[in-house]
Amino acid sequence: MGLRTLIVDDESLARSRLRTLLGDCKAPLISIEGEAANATQAIELLRRQPYDLALLDIHMPGADGLTLAQTLRSLPHPPAVIFVTAHAEHAVQAFELEAVDYLTKPVRLERLQQALQKVERLLRGRQEAGTAAPEEVLLIQERGRTERVPLAEVLYFKAELKYVTVRTAAKTYILDGALSELEEKYALRFMRVHRNALVARRAVRALEKHYDPEEGEGWAVRLSGTDELLSVSRRQLSAVREAIAAN
Numbered sequence: 001m002g003l004r005t006l007i008v009d010d011e012s013l014a015r016s017r018l019r020t021l022l023g024d025c026k027a028p029l030i031s032i033e034g035e036a037a038n039a040t041q042a043i044e045l046l047r048r049q050p051y052d053l054a055l056l057d058i059h060m061p062g063a064d065g066l067t068l069a070q071t072l073r074s075l076p077h078p079p080a081v082i083f084v085t086a087h088a089e090h091a092v093q094a095f096e097l098e099a100v101d102y103l104t105k106p107v108r109l110e111r112l113q114q115a116l117q118k119v120e121r122l123l124r125g126r127q128e129a130g131t132a133a134p135e136e137v138l139l140i141q142e143r144g145r146t147e148r149v150p151l152a153e154v155l156y157f158k159a160e161l162k163y164v165t166v167r168t169a170a171k172t173y174i175l176d177g178a179l180s181e182l183e184e185k186y187a188l189r190f191m192r193v194h195r196n197a198l199v200a201r202r203a204v205r206a207l208e209k210h211y212d213p214e215e216g217e218g219w220a221v222r223l224s225g226t227d228e229l230l231s232v233s234r235r236q237l238s239a240v241r242e243a244i245a246a247n
Helices: 012-024 039-048 065-072 088-096 109-129 179-185 234-246
Strands: 003-008 030-036 053-056 080-085 101-104 137-142 145-150 154-160 163-168 172-175 190-194 197-200 204-212 216-223 229-232
Touching: 003 012, 003 039, 003 109, 012 030, 012 109, 030 039, 039 053, 039 065, 053 065, 065 080, 065 088, 065 179, 080 088, 080 109, 088 101, 101 109, 137 172, 154 179, 154 190, 179 190, 179 197, 190 229, 190 234, 197 216, 197 229, 204 229, 204 234, 216 234, 229 234
Parallel strands: 003 030, 003 053, 053 080, 080 101
Antiparallel strands: 137 145, 154 163, 154 197, 163 172, 190 197, 204 216, 216 229
16 A cells, blocks of 8 residues: 555646656555645545645645645644645745645656655654654643643633633643634644534534523533533534534
């Protein structure tokens, strides 16, 4: 089996050309397991299965490739990233995001082959060293000291006035920040269920009928690790149902 590869480019012709070039590469073997026309589609695919490599365009509708690459870094095991773009001016930003390579269109086969070999060496090195991606943590200032809270333990974020409540199965913390920033940064791990709440996708267990004093009859989501119910807005119901089915 070859490198599990995701192609992200808003132009179908560009994706087609890249597929052809990848097919002409001798080694390493490539297994193209997904294609996306924008960051949103890419995130959906990445939620369903892991990839070894993501080939990202930069200029796309909605979130650009650089923003997507930043989001990928929040994954427990992020794919290696190669940027494939018509714009040479973003190379510095790309390498700051730890991209393996930066290719400009039209891509030459020899140059693509070199980039893929870099990815192969990187992945082999990780495997031989037995190193996984470092555990991501939230740094929370509490009573004059800094608390390190593993992101994998967080069940939900909930906006409360100027602060965000961070809930784990064992404890509740207060984080100085904005819910929208957390949503953008951790889009692959957390989903919005209400204007004031993000929940861990892995923790979603059930939808229940629920009465909220402010909003009346509606729905709430039940999470593993806590008895607390969180209200779900009507527009988020289908996404929550999908998350339950996936779990």
